[in-house]
Amino acid sequence: MKSLHIILITLIFSGITILSQAQGVGINGNESAPDPSAGLDVNFTDKGFLPPRMTTAQRNSIPSPAEGLMIYNTEEKTVNIYNGSSWGLLSSFICGQPFSDPRDGRIYTTVLIGTQCWMAQNLNTGARIDGVNNQSDNGIPEKYCFNDLESGCDDYGGLYQWNEVMQYSTIPGSQGICPTGWHVPTDAEWCTLTTYLDASVNCSALGVFSGTDAGGKMKEAGNTHWASPNTGATNSSGFTGLPGGMRHSSGSFNFQNTNGYFWSSTVYFTTDLYYRSLWYNYAEVIRSPLNSNYGISVRCLKN
Numbered sequence: 001m002k003s004l005h006i007i008l009i010t011l012i013f014s015g016i017t018i019l020s021q022a023q024g025v026g027i028n029g030n031e032s033a034p035d036p037s038a039g040l041d042v043n044f045t046d047k048g049f050l051p052p053r054m055t056t057a058q059r060n061s062i063p064s065p066a067e068g069l070m071i072y073n074t075e076e077k078t079v080n081i082y083n084g085s086s087w088g089l090l091s092s093f094i095c096g097q098p099f100s101d102p103r104d105g106r107i108y109t110t111v112l113i114g115t116q117c118w119m120a121q122n123l124n125t126g127a128r129i130d131g132v133n134n135q136s137d138n139g140i141p142e143k144y145c146f147n148d149l150e151s152g153c154d155d156y157g158g159l160y161q162w163n164e165v166m167q168y169s170t171i172p173g174s175q176g177i178c179p180t181g182w183h184v185p186t187d188a189e190w191c192t193l194t195t196y197l198d199a200s201v202n203c204s205a206l207g208v209f210s211g212t213d214a215g216g217k218m219k220e221a222g223n224t225h226w227a228s229p230n231t232g233a234t235n236s237s238g239f240t241g242l243p244g245g246m247r248h249s250s251g252s253f254n255f256q257n258t259n260g261y262f263w264s265s266t267v268y269f270t271t272d273l274y275y276r277s278l279w280y281n282y283a284e285v286i287r288s289p290l291n292s293n294y295g296i297s298v299r300c301l302k303n
Helices: 002-013 056-060 151-156 187-197 214-218
Strands: 017-021 024-028 040-043 070-073 078-082 087-089 110-113 116-119 259-269 272-279 285-291
Touching: 056 070, 110 187, 116 187, 187 214, 187 259, 187 272, 187 285, 214 272, 214 285, 259 285
Parallel strands: 024 040
Antiparallel strands: 017 024, 070 078, 078 087, 110 116, 259 272, 272 285
8 A cells, every 4th residue: 555655646746647536547647537438548648558568478478368458569569459268469450551561560551442451562571582493381481573683572572472372271361471360362352353343344254354444443553663555554443553573483584564463362273373464555454374383463352
């Protein structure tokens, strides 16, 4: 009790007031009463609330955590909350806001298209390896950068073989190499996107340009990244599709600035998988299968 008195006296002389009203406690610097709906009302305009900070290992060592317990994870750089059985992220993410990938701190922009929340940039995570090498199931995310230059990933993101994208799962809609809370879109989810933008898109067509202008609505406008004429490009969807090109199965690179290719998580036949592509000289979008050994771009979709 003596210690509590000392703390209260210290707070009062620091210009901080603790008020109790109708079962609520207010901590503030302006002597305002706590809001009647709050058990604890911390009210400042020049200070924040700082929760306990700890690593994942320290968090996991908390004995019998109470449901609703919150901590700041210094490794994930986010607030964690215990739901009664496991720790998860406390997120107020709204699609359209940027977010940080906790694995490397890289910031991605996002866009809401219809009911889907898409990353508005190509994924760029993992350790770069040379194109002559296959990506491997070694526990380390790997990427290709165009012409084996890290700068090739700066604007266009990484290029990935399908198995690396899926992190060696074959389940459609898996998280794969995407950040937590995101996943590799299925063929059906790509269909949802393209038909939302252009109802004339034929989602059962293979290897042909389908619809009228879904691709133009998905492509970044202008010629900063796309070769001329960048036909039909308006980016009215906000998808901001980029021509990241391709890493061939032989290890060579091609088509940067002219074509953008994006994996789905759906198998077409054995080692061939569905993908979507955008071309510099067409406003349509193409759906086709591609062998898993090729390296192309990834766009993640919010869960």
